[in-house]
Amino acid sequence: MKQAVTLKDLARELNIATSTVSRALKGSPEISAITRARVQKLAKELNYEPNALALSLRHSKTNTIGVILPELVHFFFSTVISGIEDIAYSRGYNIIICQSNESIDREILDTKALFNHRVDGILACVSRNTSVYDHFIAIQDKGIPIVFFDRDVPIDASKILSNDFEGGYNATKHLIESGKTNLIHLSGPEGLMLSEQRTRGFVQAHQDLGIPFNKEKILRCGDEDAQENFKIIQNALQKGMKFDGIFAVNDIAAVGALQALQAAQISVPQEVAIIGYSDWQFSSFISPTLTTIRQNGNEMGRKAAELLLEEIHSKDTFIEPKSITLPTEIILRGTTLNK
Amino acid sequence: MKQAVTLKDLARELNIATSTVSRALKGSPEISAITRARVQKLAKELNYEPNALALSLRHSKTNTIGVILPELVHFFFSTVISGIEDIAYSRGYNIIICQSNESIDREILDTKALFNHRVDGILACVSRNTSVYDHFIAIQDKGIPIVFFDRDVPIDASKILSNDFEGGYNATKHLIESGKTNLIHLSGPEGLMLSEQRTRGFVQAHQDLGIPFNKEKILRCGDEDAQENFKIIQNALQKGMKFDGIFAVNDIAAVGALQALQAAQISVPQEVAIIGYSDWQFSSFISPTLTTIRQNGNEMGRKAAELLLEEIHSKDTFIEPKSITLPTEIILRGTTLNK
DNA sequence: TATGATAATGCAATCGATTACGATAATAAA
DNA sequence: TTTATTATCGTAATCGATTGCATTATCATA
Numbered sequence: 001m002k003q004a005v006t007l008k009d010l011a012r013e014l015n016i017a018t019s020t021v022s023r024a025l026k027g028s029p030e031i032s033a034i035t036r037a038r039v040q041k042l043a044k045e046l047n048y049e050p051n052a053l054a055l056s057l058r059h060s061k062t063n064t065i066g067v068i069l070p071e072l073v074h075f076f077f078s079t080v081i082s083g084i085e086d087i088a089y090s091r092g093y094n095i096i097i098c099q100s101n102e103s104i105d106r107e108i109l110d111t112k113a114l115f116n117h118r119v120d121g122i123l124a125c126v127s128r129n130t131s132v133y134d135h136f137i138a139i140q141d142k143g144i145p146i147v148f149f150d151r152d153v154p155i156d157a158s159k160i161l162s163n164d165f166e167g168g169y170n171a172t173k174h175l176i177e178s179g180k181t182n183l184i185h186l187s188g189p190e191g192l193m194l195s196e197q198r199t200r201g202f203v204q205a206h207q208d209l210g211i212p213f214n215k216e217k218i219l220r221c222g223d224e225d226a227q228e229n230f231k232i233i234q235n236a237l238q239k240g241m242k243f244d245g246i247f248a249v250n251d252i253a254a255v256g257a258l259q260a261l262q263a264a265q266i267s268v269p270q271e272v273a274i275i276g277y278s279d280w281q282f283s284s285f286i287s288p289t290l291t292t293i294r295q296n297g298n299e300m301g302r303k304a305a306e307l308l309l310e311e312i313h314s315k316d317t318f319i320e321p322k323s324i325t326l327p328t329e330i331i332l333r334g335t336t337l338n339k
Numbered sequence: 340m341k342q343a344v345t346l347k348d349l350a351r352e353l354n355i356a357t358s359t360v361s362r363a364l365k366g367s368p369e370i371s372a373i374t375r376a377r378v379q380k381l382a383k384e385l386n387y388e389p390n391a392l393a394l395s396l397r398h399s400k401t402n403t404i405g406v407i408l409p410e411l412v413h414f415f416f417s418t419v420i421s422g423i424e425d426i427a428y429s430r431g432y433n434i435i436i437c438q439s440n441e442s443i444d445r446e447i448l449d450t451k452a453l454f455n456h457r458v459d460g461i462l463a464c465v466s467r468n469t470s471v472y473d474h475f476i477a478i479q480d481k482g483i484p485i486v487f488f489d490r491d492v493p494i495d496a497s498k499i500l501s502n503d504f505e506g507g508y509n510a511t512k513h514l515i516e517s518g519k520t521n522l523i524h525l526s527g528p529e530g531l532m533l534s535e536q537r538t539r540g541f542v543q544a545h546q547d548l549g550i551p552f553n554k555e556k557i558l559r560c561g562d563e564d565a566q567e568n569f570k571i572i573q574n575a576l577q578k579g580m581k582f583d584g585i586f587a588v589n590d591i592a593a594v595g596a597l598q599a600l601q602a603a604q605i606s607v608p609q610e611v612a613i614i615g616y617s618d619w620q621f622s623s624f625i626s627p628t629l630t631t632i633r634q635n636g637n638e639m640g641r642k643a644a645e646l647l648l649e650e651i652h653s654k655d656t657f658i659e660p661k662s663i664t665l666p667t668e669i670i671l672r673g674t675t676l677n678k
Numbered sequence: 679t680a681t682g683a684t685a686a687t688g689c690a691a692t693c694g695a696t697t698a699c700g701a702t703a704a705t706a707a708a
Numbered sequence: 709t710t711t712a713t714t715a716t717c718g719t720a721a722t723c724g725a726t727t728g729c730a731t732t733a734t735c736a737t738a
Contacts, residue, residue: 004481006725017688019727050724051725052456059725071421073418078411078412082412116389118390118392282620282625286624356717358717359716361695370716370717371715390695392695394696397723
């Protein structure tokens with residue numbers, strides 16, 4: 001196994017000091033043109049590549065940012081990562097990715113690992129059951145900027161969130177305006193602020209548009225699991241529950257609901273309309289195509305990365321945290337009636 | 340901004356040498372129990388964390404592996420990454436991810452960046468239009484092991500591939516055995532070995548089962564784009580092409596085909612059966628549900644990571660490359676008739 | 679010819695940790 | 709009391725690159 005070529009190797013070969021080699025390689029005017037040329041020639045010949053580790057150690061700068069998120073196999077998150085990677089790459093940064101698998105323990109270990117690697121900053125979407133935040137605070141205290149995305153946290157830091165209230169509101173409003181007035185809501189896990197916001201939008205739209213509302217209209221669905229939601233709707237139907245519209249907290253839940261309705265020979269959207277959330281890739285493939293609320297994951301990733309890089313490059317010790325809320329967009333498709 | 344705590348800080352505080360601190364922290368028996376306790380206590384108080392950069396430089400070992408792949412927003416690849424991350428995490432490794440966006444130039448830069456970061460090894464799925472491999476060879480020459488996955492390459496290295504020939508063969512066989520004998524194939528991009536293997540399987544199955552075959556049965560579809568494949572099938576129908584089964588190189592193409600058939604009022608699977616490839620998440624959601632060939636991406640990622648770690652930890656200079664071909668599995672669903 | 683200015687390069691510290699080796703002191707053995 | 713032994717800790721080199729400062733050589737000027 002060949003060892004990588006170092007400055008010292010070049011210096012020895014040319015019988016000069018490593019400092020001279022270093023300066024010559026970066027075209028310092030201090031070095032004579034002749035020496036400079038000799039060094040650069042040899043470096044090219046031996047295929048010299050600087051050791052990023054040594055550079056990082058010297059400059060206390062790794063040009064690396066860490067990303068922590070709950071899941072990798074997830075359409076929305078993969079679009080976010082892609083956005084992050086785009087920006088990072090264009091600015092000469094690499095990204096280290098950790099998936100917490102929605103585990104707080106794992107998340108804590110991840111923050112430690114990223115700190116030990118001396119990443120220049122961290123982008124994080126906290127796990128569902130994260131309720132203490134000491135591990136993030138500790139990182140901040142060590143001077144490493146963190147930008148949170150998608151899921152809100154009670155930490156004084158920059159955040160890129162999606163307007164989940166607006167999304168829930170508009171989804172519900174759309175159902176109501178298309179003539180459905182007896183809606184139910186498949187809500188996300190309790191404690192996850194993002195899904196509570198969507199639920200809040202659901203409730204508010206009822207009030208604003210003068211549609212009666214009661215708590216029974218909210219059916220809690222835990223995970224992103226089509227089967228589970230299939231059963232929830234099937235159950236509701238068996239119990240004789242009446243409704244003409246469903247707002248699901250995500251597209252997977254919406255698909256489960258759709259399949260339950262189809263299995264029960266209930267026509268969509270004529271008898272019951274459905275609207276999902278996030279515009280997963282499949283949502284335009286299924287039949288009928290799924291009306292949904294689009295969140296621009298790529299944009300969220302790009303914005304988050306840009307904000308983080310800004311903080312990284314900021315000379316100031318203290319940075320006023322920014323909070324950006326991205327708008328959502330309703331995508332009208334087949335599972336709702338368009339008036 | 341606080342600076343991170345270093346060994347030197349602890350040493351100064353306790354008025355002892357850094358070497359003593361270092362040994363004490365790792366419980367060396369050379370150090371007296373009293374000193375050891377004092378050091379460990381202070382380290383905990385000041386929240387000391389070792390600088391992984393310095394360690395990496397010292398040991399020429401970063402405990403980091405690089406991953407290069409064409410796309411992040413892709414169901415199959417995201418499952419592969421997830422598998423890689425699982426193994427890497429369990430062995431104390433971090434992963435740096437680069438997406439090449441199917442660009443060879445980007446891929447070359449990525450290999451350079453990963454080498455400069457001195458990753459201990461690389462997992463790579465080459466871009467579609469990679470036809471020279473010098474950038475990978477160069478890395479290998481520097482003693483960094485590479486394991487390729489999913490897409491085959493003419494390089495002497497370990498590989499984890501999926502049995503695309505088998506997949507194509509079984510898909511075709513299934514269509515034929517369910518009574519369809521006039522098949523067409525939506526094939527992947529030319530030059531991509533993986534899709535050519537699937538096509539080979541398609542052809543071979545015809546021969547083995549005694550079904551006539553000619554080249555017109557192969558329709559080339561470039562990208563994973565439902566719209567494009569929608570048009571291809573629509574076109575074929577308009578031209579009066581006759582067929583009763585479609586083998587699509589991936590599920591996205593299959594969906595495009597399905598939609599084109601549905602738009603033309605052709606019943607699936609009665610008049611035309613469809614089988615896709617990769618078992619994307621949506622394939623069990625659409626209607627009818629999509630019969631497909633499942634590749635276990637998670638397994639591929641795990642195997643690739645395990646193989647790479649094996650090579651990383653191997654003491655031997657030369658490692659005999661291993662080639663593992665993972666079997667595929669046919670998932671019978673609604674778009675084909677099950678006899 | 680001596681001196682100052684300038685150009686070109688080397689020396690050595692530094693980043694944070696590890697570790698071979700040497701040094702000191704205390705204790706035990708002779 | 710002297711020597712050998714052991715326990716404990718410090719010194720300094722090292723990983724690969726950068727950079728402030730010193731050094732040398734060269735040339736021009738007084």
